[in-house]
Amino acid sequence: MVPISTLHYLVVAAALFVLGVIGVLTRRNVVIVLMSIELILNAVNLNLVAFSRMWGNLHGQVFSIFIVVDAAAEAAVGLGILIAFFRNKETINVDEIDLLKW
Amino acid sequence: MTPVATPFFFYFLSALAIISGVLVITRRNAVHSALALIVTLLAVSGLYLMLYAPFVAGVQIIVYAGGIMVLFLFVIMLVNLERTVKEHQFNRIWPAGVLAAAALLGLFVSVYVKGKTLFPEGDIPLPEASNTQQIAVMLYGNYMFAFEIASLLLLVAILGAVIMAKKRI
Numbered sequence: 001m002v003p004i005s006t007l008h009y010l011v012v013a014a015a016l017f018v019l020g021v022i023g024v025l026t027r028r029n030v031v032i033v034l035m036s037i038e039l040i041l042n043a044v045n046l047n048l049v050a051f052s053r054m055w056g057n058l059h060g061q062v063f064s065i066f067i068v069v070d071a072a073a074e075a076a077v078g079l080g081i082l083i084a085f086f087r088n089k090e091t092i093n094v095d096e097i098d099l100l101k102w
Numbered sequence: 103m104t105p106v107a108t109p110f111f112f113y114f115l116s117a118l119a120i121i122s123g124v125l126v127i128t129r130r131n132a133v134h135s136a137l138a139l140i141v142t143l144l145a146v147s148g149l150y151l152m153l154y155a156p157f158v159a160g161v162q163i164i165v166y167a168g169g170i171m172v173l174f175l176f177v178i179m180l181v182n183l184e185r186t187v188k189e190h191q192f193n194r195i196w197p198a199g200v201l202a203a204a205a206l207l208g209l210f211v212s213v214y215v216k217g218k219t220l221f222p223e224g225d226i227p228l229p230e231a232s233n234t235q236q237i238a239v240m241l242y243g244n245y246m247f248a249f250e251i252a253s254l255l256l257l258v259a260i261l262g263a264v265i266m267a268k269k270r271i
Contacts, residue, residue: 004112006221007214009149012116014210016123016142018203023127025199026192031132031178035139038170039123042146045158053153054221058233061158062240068165069252073259075170079177080266086181087269093186095193 009050017043028093030085034078041071112152119145130187132178136171143167157234 016039023036045064052060086092118141125138143166150159193199241249 002109004108004152007218008112008116009153010214010221012119012149014207014214015120016146018207018210019120019123019127021206022200022203025202026196027127028189028191028193029132029186031174031181032127032135035126035135035174038139038166039126039142042143042166045162046146046149049150049153049155049158052155058236058240061155061233061237062245064155064158065161065237065241066245066248066252068161069256072165072170073255075173076259076263077266079173080263082177083180083267092181093189 006050006054009046013043013046013050015043016040016046028095030082030092030094030097031079033094034075034082037074037078038071041067108152111148115145115148115152118142119149130191132186133175136174136178139174140167140171143171155233157237 020036020039020043023039024033027033027036045067048060048064048067050060052058052064082092085097089096091097122138122141122145126135126142129135129138143162147159147162147167150156150162
């Protein structure tokens with residue numbers, strides 16, 4: 001069996017990233033769009049930790065912690081916007097949120 | 103310190119992560135998506151353990167699976183609509199979205215096939231033990247300023263979430 005190299009982890013991260021992109025681009029439910037963004041951020045984290053292992057230093061792991069902080073902030077603000085929107089328009093579908101569309 | 107059965111655990115965890123990732127973006131019910139996302143997060147945390155990053159794995163479980171996902175589940179229950187389950191789940195131009203994602207996947211594949219020699223095969227140098235301590239030293243040393251900025255970001259996010267979710271301020 002082939003030993004597991006950095007490339008293996010990068011392929012898994014790329015698959016998760018593409019799944020997240022598909023979710024962001026095709027789903028209508030805002031909650032699931034936000035969850036797909038979490039998938040994308042997880043793929044980025046996996047890449048950072050794999051590179052940190054490859055180079056033998058810890059900068060990548062420290063960066064992945066900062067990305068977790070970002071993900072938490074983004075989820076909190078995004079869900080706050082979602083609640084405010086739901087209170088006004090009684091819908092959580094992305095394609096009905098078109099007030100600023102020309 | 104030699105790892106045990108590394109290939110098996112790697113393939114098992116990554117298959118788990120990818121299959122439940124597919125479930126996240128295909129389920130009709132948002133609660134099912136959230137549960138599948140929790141499985142993905144736990145599998146990715148197992149991959150972190152395989153990469154000798156125990157601190158990041160713990161942060162992943164505590165902050166993501168324990169904190170962010172609870173927030174998601176609360177909001178799903180707050181805005182739960184019976185009719186969203188019966189509606190179309192994908193928007194009208196979903197083929198374009200899938201096409202764009204496929205192009206992105208092609209880009210990844212071509213980069214990884216071309217750049218294969220950039221990544222050393224097999225033997226990866228092991229970092230030393232006491233991972234958590236070293237991360238703490240780096241966070242409070244090299245990344246002191248970024249750490250403070252991150253705490254400020256969290257404060258702003260708390261204020262923003264409260265102000266936006268509150269009915270009247």
